[in-house]
Amino acid sequence: MRERGYLSLQIAGVILLGFFIQGCFVGNYYGGQKVLAERIKDIKPGITTREEIIQWFGPPRNYVSPTVINHLLTQIDITDEPISEYPFANILSYQYDVGRLKALIFILFNHVELDMKSDHLVIFFDDDERVKYFGFRKGTEEFK
């Protein structure tokens, strides 16, 4: 008798959950070309040239079109500024964006979370086209 009671309770619980939990959504976004972190140690200020940088890392982000996510974030009014901006000839920027979207959809309650992280390398050049200084941040590691 008691077992039947538990079973009914469990069935009722499943039905109730089925009614309230509408769905769960997990989305990942990857934008741009991965920044080769293992080549960062080869960058030597005063020695490495712009040509070598482009050979190692490919075309820089600030010379090609901005990513979809950059457009999206400004278009849907999530943030009013671009993710990054380097409109100068003596700066090369490489950026790999990762976005994580998690959503829990219930009938009465929804929870939506968007987190954007980037691996980002920025390199400044001197007048002789050699690296003057550079900075690198591996932001996507924060997701692990």
Place this chain on the structure above:
Amino acid sequence: MLLSGCTVGRVYVGAEIMENPDTRIVIGSTTKSDILGIYGPPRRVQRQYDGDLFIYSYFRKNSSTLNIEEPVVTDLTIFTYTRVQQKKDSLVILFDKDGVVKNYGFYRETEELTPY
């Protein structure tokens, strides 16, 4: 029949500014190279006639919405409550022509965010 629904949204964009600039930056001594080593690439660079400007920012947005509606007969929304909090940690560093920090400003707004 009345139906009420609540939506909670969270948006995080950028890298958190972990290091307190008051302990890491010395005006007239810290260089552009030091700054790139401490904080990584800035979000934006602005060029001015007397030196560059580095802008670091970390953006967070918390939103909560509560709706009460009658979806069957009238399809009326009876009550809507929306609260959006948008805060940004910003660090702006001004360099002289030699690439040495001339001044900086820092404000941590995200601490002011409340959960709901």
